[in-house]
Amino acid sequence: MARKRSDIIADELESLIFDGTFAGGARLDEVQLATRFSVSRTPIREALQRLTISGLVEQIPRRGVFVRQPGLAELVEMFEVMAELEAVSARLAARRIAEDALDDLRSTNRRCQLAVEAQDADGYYRENERFHAIVYRQSGNTFLEQECLRLHHRLQPFRRLQLRLRGRLRQSMAEHEAIVDALEAGDGEAAAAAIRKHVAVQGEKFHYLMSTLKPAAE
Amino acid sequence: MARKRSDIIADELESLIFDGTFAGGARLDEVQLATRFSVSRTPIREALQRLTISGLVEQIPRRGVFVRQPGLAELVEMFEVMAELEAVSARLAARRIAEDALDDLRSTNRRCQLAVEAQDADGYYRENERFHAIVYRQSGNTFLEQECLRLHHRLQPFRRLQLRLRGRLRQSMAEHEAIVDALEAGDGEAAAAAIRKHVAVQGEKFHYLMSTLKPAAE
DNA sequence: AAAACACGTCTTGTATACAAAAAAGTTGAC
DNA sequence: GTCAACTTTTTTGTATACAAGACGTGTTTT
Numbered sequence: 046m047a048r049k050r051s052d053i054i055a056d057e058l059e060s061l062i063f064d065g066t067f068a069g070g071a072r073l074d075e076v077q078l079a080t081r082f083s084v085s086r087t088p089i090r091e092a093l094q095r096l097t098i099s100g101l102v103e104q105i106p107r108r109g110v111f112v113r114q115p116g117l118a119e120l121v122e123m124f125e126v127m128a129e130l131e132a133v134s135a136r137l138a139a140r141r142i143a144e145d146a147l148d149d150l151r152s153t154n155r156r157c158q159l160a161v162e163a164q165d166a167d168g169y170y171r172e173n174e175r176f177h178a179i180v181y182r183q184s185g186n187t188f189l190e191q192e193c194l195r196l197h198h199r200l201q202p203f204r205r206l207q208l209r210l211r212g213r214l215r216q217s218m219a220e221h222e223a224i225v226d227a228l229e230a231g232d233g234e235a236a237a238a239a240i241r242k243h244v245a246v247q248g249e250k251f252h253y254l255m256s257t258l259k260p261a262a263e
Numbered sequence: 264m265a266r267k268r269s270d271i272i273a274d275e276l277e278s279l280i281f282d283g284t285f286a287g288g289a290r291l292d293e294v295q296l297a298t299r300f301s302v303s304r305t306p307i308r309e310a311l312q313r314l315t316i317s318g319l320v321e322q323i324p325r326r327g328v329f330v331r332q333p334g335l336a337e338l339v340e341m342f343e344v345m346a347e348l349e350a351v352s353a354r355l356a357a358r359r360i361a362e363d364a365l366d367d368l369r370s371t372n373r374r375c376q377l378a379v380e381a382q383d384a385d386g387y388y389r390e391n392e393r394f395h396a397i398v399y400r401q402s403g404n405t406f407l408e409q410e411c412l413r414l415h416h417r418l419q420p421f422r423r424l425q426l427r428l429r430g431r432l433r434q435s436m437a438e439h440e441a442i443v444d445a446l447e448a449g450d451g452e453a454a455a456a457a458i459r460k461h462v463a464v465q466g467e468k469f470h471y472l473m474s475t476l477k478p479a480a481e
Numbered sequence: 482a483a484a485a486c487a488c489g490t491c492t493t494g495t496a497t498a499c500a501a502a503a504a505a506g507t508t509g510a511c
Numbered sequence: 512g513t514c515a516a517c518t519t520t521t522t523t524g525t526a527t528a529c530a531a532g533a534c535g536t537g538t539t540t541t
Contacts, residue, residue, distance in 0.1 A: 051495090075522080091309070119406055129348075294492085304526085
């Protein structure tokens with residue numbers, strides 16, 4: 046699907062922004078990127094436009110594109126919306142989730158547990174992502190699933206940050222268990238509440254982390 | 264903001280798709296559009312890419328772009344997500360809505376009522392849009408507001424269709440009143456339930472409409 | 482006659498060339 | 512010495528030129 050050069054470049058640029066190569070506020074020069082990727086400006090521009098629409102960078106007409114630093118307030122808002130979307134997913138999933146999907150959630154959680162014991166943050170993160178993706182899928186609403194994946198992906202770097210907090214991995218694990226239990230019981234409201242809390246906590250932890258690290262960042 | 268020619272063209276194309284000039288499945292030829300808008304292919308391509316990402320058209324590599332017909336199932340899913348997003352908005356809004364915003368909602372509803380009596384579907388639609396925009400805004404979550412506006416805009420042509428059903432305008436009006444009442448009472452859950460129902464009904468009506476008009480459309 | 486291969490055309494994707502606008506640097510006047 | 516206007520330079524936005532893949536058609540071969 047992503048056959049076009051510009052699409053590949055867009056993904057590359059996204060990774061470069063996520064891993065901090067291009068920090069917030071940095072200008073993305075078209076010709077520099079063109080030489081860097083050994084292509085002309087055309088695919089670069091298309092890639093930048095994609096990133097603009099997805100909200101990762103900001104395009105100021107006749108001025109250039111700059112990587113957008115979402116700002117603490119906006120990030121908290123995004124976590125709040127994520128929590129609500131996941132709550133909807135869980136509520137819908139509780140009504141129709143299949144036994145094999147529950148098994149999948151449980152085995153994913155087991156692998157999560159192993160990652161926690163091995164202090165493997167990356168491993169935990171991978172399994173955590175899988176866990177949530179399963180819930181989205183089990184909502185039975187493909188559009189909702191896509192929207193959840195989109196927002197989840199957008200919050201990825203910030204979510205990752207918050208996971209580094211002391212004891213957060215273990216706490217997150219326990220929350221996952223509660224979610225699976227509620228889903229298994231077919232209790233949509235409980236599942237929704239559990240996952241909403243799970244994500245809301247992420248937002249709060251992130252908020253705490255940022256406000257302590259950068260006391261007065263603009 | 265939308266200073267670039269490609270941005271203007273994107274909006275134009277969107278309107279042309281919405282009003283049916285380009286029906287579902289139609290191919291959007293780059294050179295034809297270029298001559299039509301008296302520009303080169305470059306801004307056309309940028310505009311088409313924007314529409315692709317927003318989901319209005321589908322881009323098949325090396326084949327061209329085609330206006331996407333979302334399909335009944337997907338549309339119902341989108342209405343479901345819309346209902347939930349609006350429910351979240353209303354729940355949040357109930358806690359913090361200001362008196363002047365309530366006044367605004369009420370006056371908007373009054374203009375709605377006038378439009379109903381005048382059989383003015385367009386007028387009703389305009390005020391209806393305003394009504395919902397106020398609720399989004401009053402959620403206090405800017406990101407949520409943007410997401411709601413985005414989805415609302417995407418569902419616009421289909422919502423419009425469903426409003427043509429007999430008695431739907433009056434029914435919709437009553438639902439609006441119930442929403443305002445719940446917001447005024449500060450009852451978040453009631454407001455959420457009311458607006459969720461309000462939007463869910465739209466999806467159901469739309470579903471009914473489509474399945475009766477096109478009994479076996481693929 | 483049917484199938485397969487090759488060629489030609491058409492369309493997308495990319496590169497380059499050009500135009501316009503904004504930023505920066507310079508010069509001149511007060 | 513400072514401010515302002517003009518020029519230069521840099522960079523975005525658009526047009527055009529070029530390349531490469533996909534589809535159709537026609538011919539050839541079995």
